[in-house]
Amino acid sequence: DRYVLSTTDHSGLALLSLGNPIRPTMMAWLYPELSFTDGVILGDLVLATTSDKLMISDISDPYQPVELPPFDLSGFSSNHTILVIDDTQIIVGGDTSSQGLKWLEVSQDGSITTLTQWSEDIARIVAKNGDILAIAGGLDFYLVDFSDMNNPQILFEHTLGRPIYDLAWENDYLYIANNTDGVRVWDTS
Numbered sequence: 214d215r216y217v218l219s220t221t222d223h224s225g226l227a228l229l230s231l232g233n234p235i236r237p238t239m240m241a242w243l244y245p246e247l248s249f250t251d252g253v254i255l256g257d258l259v260l261a262t263t264s265d266k267l268m269i270s271d272i273s274d275p276y277q278p279v280e281l282p283p284f285d286l287s288g289f290s291s292n293h294t295i296l297v298i299d300d301t302q303i304i305v306g307g308d309t310s311s312q313g314l315k316w317l318e319v320s321q322d323g324s325i326t327t328l329t330q331w332s333e334d335i336a337r338i339v340a341k342n343g344d345i346l347a348i349a350g351g352l353d354f355y356l357v358d359f360s361d362m363n364n365p366q367i368l369f370e371h372t373l374g375r376p377i378y379d380l381a382w383e384n385d386y387l388y389i390a391n392n393t394d395g396v397r398v399w400d401t402s
Contacts, residue, residue: 281323
């Protein structure tokens with residue numbers, strides 16, 4: 214089966230099976246007492262952000278999910294977003310300028326290692342193309358080269374007149390959802 218998450222504000226996460234895509238089946242209700250800002254499925258793990266933790270659940274048996282120890286995000290941010298990089302890596306971005314984003318490696322046993330952190334500005338929205346990340350928050354966005362994870366380099370920095378709501382990168386084109394200014398398209402080649 215294929216699964217999706219529905220994050221909620223003040224009532225947990227719904228794990229849904231898309232075995233029948235026109236009639237999804239509720240498999241589990243995770244952390245019903247918590248509020249979440251984002252959630253993803255990575256292999257057999259559910260990863261979801263609260264205001265101060267990355268909650269982790271093993272869903273290898275989706276009828277009996279197992280809560281694993283959370284990863285501490287306290288002092289990092291209060292409103293997170295998660296970008297899946299591959300089967301073992303995620304980026305957690307946040308809305309606090311001094312804390313930016315964390316690039317994490319996630320083992321299937323739920324253990325997490327921080328690979329790098331970028332703390333130049335808000336990292337509420339993140340898109341990836343190769344080793345380059347487009348990072349946005351508020352009015353500002355950056356193109357940052359992470360080919361050397363120990364020393365990320367800002368390649369470009371720009372301020373727009375309206376808040377950035379989303380980023381998408383397709384080939385060499387960066388699409389920026391820019392509030393009432395519409396969608397901007399930047400050629401990054």
